[in-house]
Amino acid sequence: MSTRALGEAEGVSLVSLGEIKELAEVGRPTVSNWRRRFSKDSPQLGGDRRPPFPDPVGGSVSRPLFDAEAVAAWLDLRLIPDAEPDEDGSLPTYGDRFRRGLRLRRLVALRHELGSAERLITDALAVCATAGQGDDRHAKALSDELLTDMEATDPRVARAVRQLIEELGSPGAAADTVLGLAERLESDLITDATPSPLVELISRLAGPLDVVSPGSDQPKVINLCASTGELLFGLGDIRGHEGIFAVEPEPLRRKLISYRLLAHHCSGVNVCADLEELDTLRPSAQRNPDLGPEHPSGTTSGDVVIADPPYAAGEREFDDKGPLSWALEAVRRLNPGGRGLVVVPSWTLSRPRGTTPTPNARMRDELLSQDVITAVIQLPRRIHRFRTGAEHALLVLRSQAGPENQGRALLVDADRIARRVGGAWPEYVAKVLEGGRSPVAEEARDFPVSAAGPRGEALFDGQSVLPAHRLGTKEQGLDHFAATLDARREAATALPQLKKWIGDLGVARRVPGSEVTHRRVGEHLRAGPLRLLAGHRIRESDIGDAGLMVVGREEMLGGLPLGQRRIALEDLAEYPQAQTTERGDVFLLTEHGVHALVDDAGGCVLLAPVQGLRIPAYREFLAGKVLPEKVWMRPYPLAQLLAAPRNQHRGSGSLVRRVSVRDMDLPELAPEEVAELEAILKETDRQRADVRRQLVALDNLALRLAAGVADGDLALRRRPGGA
Numbered sequence: 106m107s108t109r110a111l112g113e114a115e116g117v118s119l120v121s122l123g124e125i126k127e128l129a130e131v132g133r134p135t136v137s138n139w140r141r142r143f144s145k146d147s148p149q150l151g152g153d154r155r156p157p158f159p160d161p162v163g164g165s166v167s168r169p170l171f172d173a174e175a176v177a178a179w180l181d182l183r184l185i186p187d188a189e190p191d192e193d194g195s196l197p198t199y200g201d202r203f204r205r206g207l208r209l210r211r212l213v214a215l216r217h218e219l220g221s222a223e224r225l226i227t228d229a230l231a232v233c234a235t236a237g238q239g240d241d242r243h244a245k246a247l248s249d250e251l252l253t254d255m256e257a258t259d260p261r262v263a264r265a266v267r268q269l270i271e272e273l274g275s276p277g278a279a280a281d282t283v284l285g286l287a288e289r290l291e292s293d294l295i296t297d298a299t300p301s302p303l304v305e306l307i308s309r310l311a312g313p314l315d316v317v318s319p320g321s322d323q324p325k326v327i328n329l330c331a332s333t334g335e336l337l338f339g340l341g342d343i344r345g346h347e348g349i350f351a352v353e354p355e356p357l358r359r360k361l362i363s364y365r366l367l368a369h370h371c372s373g374v375n376v377c378a379d380l381e382e383l384d385t386l387r388p389s390a391q392r393n394p395d396l397g398p399e400h401p402s403g404t405t406s407g408d409v410v411i412a413d414p415p416y417a418a419g420e421r422e423f424d425d426k427g428p429l430s431w432a433l434e435a436v437r438r439l440n441p442g443g444r445g446l447v448v449v450p451s452w453t454l455s456r457p458r459g460t461t462p463t464p465n466a467r468m469r470d471e472l473l474s475q476d477v478i479t480a481v482i483q484l485p486r487r488i489h490r491f492r493t494g495a496e497h498a499l500l501v502l503r504s505q506a507g508p509e510n511q512g513r514a515l516l517v518d519a520d521r522i523a524r525r526v527g528g529a530w531p532e533y534v535a536k537v538l539e540g541g542r543s544p545v546a547e548e549a550r551d552f553p554v555s556a557a558g559p560r561g562e563a564l565f566d567g568q569s570v571l572p573a574h575r576l577g578t579k580e581q582g583l584d585h586f587a588a589t590l591d592a593r594r595e596a597a598t599a600l601p602q603l604k605k606w607i608g609d610l611g612v613a614r615r616v617p618g619s620e621v622t623h624r625r626v627g628e629h630l631r632a633g634p635l636r637l638l639a640g641h642r643i644r645e646s647d648i649g650d651a652g653l654m655v656v657g658r659e660e661m662l663g664g665l666p667l668g669q670r671r672i673a674l675e676d677l678a679e680y681p682q683a684q685t686t687e688r689g690d691v692f693l694l695t696e697h698g699v700h701a702l703v704d705d706a707g708g709c710v711l712l713a714p715v716q717g718l719r720i721p722a723y724r725e726f727l728a729g730k731v732l733p734e735k736v737w738m739r740p741y742p743l744a745q746l747l748a749a750p751r752n753q754h755r756g757s758g759s760l761v762r763r764v765s766v767r768d769m770d771l772p773e774l775a776p777e778e779v780a781e782l783e784a785i786l787k788e789t790d791r792q793r794a795d796v797r798r799q800l801v802a803l804d805n806l807a808l809r810l811a812a813g814v815a816d817g818d819l820a821l822r823r824r825p826g827g828a
Contacts, residue, residue: 118172118173118174118207118211119162119163119164119170119171119172119173120170120171120173120176120207121164121168121169121170121171122136122137122140122169122171124210125171125176125203127206128202128203128206128207128210129180129199129202129203129206130202130206131199139158140158143155143156143157143158144157144158145157145160155179155182156179156182158179159171159172159175159176159179173203173207176203177200177203177204177207178200179200180198180199180200180202180203181198181199181200181201182198182200183198183199183200184196184197184198184199185197185198185199185201185202201272204272205269205272208265208268208269208272209269209282209286211261211265212225212229212262212265212266212269212283212286213286213289213290215259215261215262215265216290216291218259219259219262222287222290222291222292222294223292223294223357225262225290226283226284226286226287226290226292226294226361227254227357227360227361227364228254228257228258228259228262228263228266229262229265229266229279229280229283230280230283230284230361230364230365230368231251231254231255231258231364232255232258232262232263232266232267232270233266233270233276233277233279233280233283233364233365233367233368234251234276234280234363234364234365234367234368235251235255236267236270236276236279236368237276237277237280237367237368237369237370238367250360251364251367254360266279266283269282269283275368276368276369277365277368277369277370279368280364280365280368280369281338281365284333284361284365294333294358294361295491296415296491296492297332297415297491298332298333298335299332299335299336299339299413299448300488300489300490301335302485302488302528302530302531303413303448303484303488303499303531304335304336304339305339305531305532306482306499306519306531306534306535307336307339307411307413307446307499308339308340308341309531309532309535310444310446310501310535310538311326311340311409311411311444311446312409312444313341325348325349325350325406325407325408325409325440326340326343326346326348326349326350326407326408326409326410326411327350327351327352327383327405327406327407327409327410327411327438328349328350328351328352328410328411328412329352329380329410329411329412329414329431329434329435329438329447330352330353330412330413330414330415330431331351331352331353331358331359331362331376332353332358332362332413332415333358333361333362333365334351334362334365334366336411336413337349337351337362337374338365338369340409343369343371343374344369344370344371346371346373346374347373348407349371349373349374349375350374350375350377350383350405350407351374351375351376351377352376352377352378352379352380352382352383353376353377353378354378354379356378359376359378362376363376380434383405384404384405404437404438405438406438406439406440406443407438407439407440407443408439408440408442408443408444409443409444409445409446410435410438410439410443410444410445410446410447410502411435411445411446411447412431412434412435412446412447412448413447413448414428414431414448416428416449416450416492416495420450420452421465422452422453422456422463422464422465423463423464423465424464424465425464427453427464427465427468428449428450428453428465429449429453429465429468429469429472430468431447431449432445432447432449432468432472432500432502433468433471433472435447435502436472436475436477436502436504439502439503439504440504441504441505442504443503443504444479444501444502444503445477445500445501445502445503446499446500446501446502447499447500447502448484448497448498448499448500449497449498449499449500450495450496450497450498451483451496451497451498451571451757452496453465453469454469454481454498454569454570454571455569455570455571455574455757455765455768456569457567457568457569457627457767458470458567458568459567462567466567469570470565470567472500472502473514473554473564473565473570474565476505476506476511476512476554477502477503477504477505477506478500478501478502478503478514478554479501479502479503479506479510479514479515479538480500480501480514480515480516480517480538481498481499481500481501481514481515481516481517481570481571481572482498482499482500482501482517482519482534482538482572483496483498483516483517483518483519483520483571483572483573483757484496484497484498484499484519484520485519485520485523485524485530486520486758486762496757496758498571498572499519501515501538510541510551512553512554512555513551513552513553513554514551514552514554514564514570515537515538515541515549515550515551515552516549516550516551516552516570516572516575516576517534517537517538517543517548517549517572518547518548518549518572518573518576519534520573521545521547521548521573521754522534522537522543522548522549525545525548537549546576547576547754548576549572549576550575550576552564552575568625568627568767568768569765569767569768571757571768573754573755573756573757574755574757574765574768575768576754576755621772621773621774622772622773623770623771623772623773624770624771624773625767625768625769625770625771626718626747626766626767626768626769626770626771627766627767627768629771630767633721634720634721634722634737634738635718635719635720635721635738636718636719636720636721637716637717637718637719637766638684638686638690638711638716638717638718638719639684639711639713639716640657640711640712640713640714640715640716640717641680641682641683641684641710641711641712641713642712642713643655643672643680643683643710643712647672647673647676647677647679648670648671648672649670649671649672649673649676650669650670650671651671651673652671652672652673652674652676652677653671653672653674653677653685653708653709653710654667654668654670654671654708654709654710655670655671655672655709655710655712656692656702656709656710656711656712656715657670657711657712657713657715658694658696658712658714658715660715661692661694661700661702661715662694662700672710677710683710684710684711685707685708685709685710686704686707686708686709686710686711686717686719687704687707687719687724688704688705688706688707688724688727689703689704689707689719689720689723689724689727689739689740690703690704690707690709690717690718690719690740691703691704691717691718691719691740691743691744691747692704692709692711692715692716692717693715693716693717693718693747693766694714694715694716695714695716695756695763695764695765695766696714696761696762696763697756697761697762698748698753698756698762698764699747699748699752699753699764699769700748701743701744701745701747701748702744703740703741703744703790704717704740714763716766718743718747718766720736720737720738720739720740720743722735722736722737723736723739723740733776733780734776734777735776736776736779736780737776737779738771738779739779739780739782739783740783741782741783741786741787741790742774742779742782742783742786743771745782745786746771746772747769747771751770752764752769752770755768755769
């Protein structure tokens with residue numbers, strides 16, 4: 106029999122040095138230092154005398170095993186520095202922490218014996234719920250089910266949970282701790298849990314419910330998708346509140362949240378299986394029948410309606426019960442002056458309406474037309490770490506708009522805010538909503554909802570309403586005129602041979618009253634002045650070094666020179682959808698920013714994710730069929746304006762940040778301005794290529810000199826009189 110098996114047979118729990126580190130929540134060097142410093146053979150200096158560290162009772166020299174109780178008793182003598190005293194005034198020790206970790210480890214170990222993580226969690230929460238009821242054994246909706254689960258609970262689970270309750274001081278804290286073990290237990294329950302930063306944000310936006318005294322006039326809260334209760338308990342102290350309602354259709358989660366509520370002494374919370382059951386509750390929870398036909402009587406309503414539904418990986422754009430239906434349901438159940446908070450996938454806000462609106466587009470239009478959206482908060486990417494590749498937004502909803510914000514909605518890019526302020530972003534976003542603005546304009550701004558606003562501004566235009574796609578503003582704190590003069594001065598100093606050309610470059614401020622308007626690329630694509638060229642997926646085996654030039658991600662990022670990869674015409678014939686570019690087309694790579702190149706020759710094949718933009722009128726202009734003043738845009742200005750800072754940060758996406766081409770915008774310039782800008786940009790590009798050739802020549806010279814000297818073939822000397 107092994108040492109560990111012998112220890113278990115004798116009722117002794119054995120732990121390794123690594124397990125001591127984990128259970129005591131210290132570093133591995135700390136445990137090694139304890140063992141070395143307080144060994145029997147080590148002299149103990151000063152007044153730091155205590156019993157020696159326990160000797161191993163099993164294992165091997167390389168992996169010794171120790172009696173867990175002996176280790177806990179030794180750690181009881183070591184206080185945790187800077188720890189808060191307990192309620193009785195005693196200071197916690199590493200022994201307390203070690204025993205709690207050991208108890209949880211034993212609970213986790215039982216998962217394999219019971220065969221199911223869900224069974225273990227259900228048994229543990231049943232024990233917590235029973236302890237939470239105490240002597241109050243009056244009839245409850247779940248009392249029979251709870252009694253049945255208690256009778257089926259494994260005695261070892263019950264014993265471990267009761268010890269946990271005693272240690273933590275309350276059944277509610279023990280229930281929360283057990284649910285916190287879901288990931289270690291490999292339970293699927295963790296995959297739908299609302300992340301704690303999102304819980305904090307929703308709690309701040311919902312308001313402090315715990316300051317409201319219990320009674321019939323207290324705010325009513327409805328959680329349309331309760332799961333195991335993260336959002337409900339995040340709202341504050343809900344004990345004694347009778348106006349809280351939760352809907353959870355999945356039986357296991359409904360049972361667990363009910364047990365968790367009982368463990369927290371929250372007997373006044375109503376947990377329903379579906380919305381129909383919610384509407385059969387007591388009349389005091391239902392709407393006043395005098396509110397009007399748009400608010401039907403018999404519908405349970407609330408002052409705060411929240412939902413974080415467990416969206417599946419598959420999209421439901423064509424489903425009448427798609428993700429935005431949760432937002433419509435929340436609005437339908439809001440009391441006048443109430444607030445709805447609903448998490449939705451970002452794609453529901455970014456897909457354009459199109460000529461044939463999808464159910465998702467119709468629901469989005471309905472929310473906008475009813476003027477019930479207070480704010481759209483784009484959440485930090487990967488906030489739901491178990492929903493791989495998904496990006497989410499939080500809709501802040503209202504039953505009706507007030508006079509001060511009627512016809513307007515606030516767009517907030519919390520992803521950008523989180524990159525700037527870190528973990529404090531929920532508090533920062535809550536302040537932005539309270540004040541209606543952010544000091545950084547690219548992070549938050551209110552927009553008109555209807556088409557009555559400035560062109561390109563109104564949200565009700567069938568285009569994306571995702572904050573990252575809309576918040577394109579001027580660079581803050583930057584004087585473009587002064588910055589351009591500085592850049593011109595630096596260029597003249599660095600390139601003295603170009604000083605005259607640079608000096609002749611006239612720069613002036615735009616005359617007041619001649620402000621430039623902007624139009625999104627999507628509008629140009631629909632109207633015809635621009636045409637989008639899609640990139641293609643071509644097998645790597647069909648790409649060689651002869652034929653038409655291939656332009657892909659590597660070429661756009663400078664990883665490969667243009668022209669190194671090519672495809673033969675006979676191989677290209679296998680891809681009937683593939684198009685070749687024309688002279689003047691603009692190549693675009695919109696991953697992690699915007700990268701743009703102008704095709705000066707044509708005849709290229711684009712590899713996805715590279716796309717192209719074509720100016721149809723430019724081909725006729727080159728052929729002399731169109732006068733210059735009739736060409737609204739030219740290739741070089743188009744490429745540079747698309748890559749301008751106002752378009753660079755419009756990216757969205759959880760795994761790869763991409764900028765939507767259709768949601769970029771372009772200034773509307775006079776033809777003569779476009780022609781002048783193109784001339785300057787073309788000359789700048791030519792000069793850049795010339796300087797680049799000089800740099801390449803210098804780099805090659807340095808390389809050959811070093812190689813010749815290294816191989817012993819060259820001897821270098823300065824010419825007499827040389828500088």
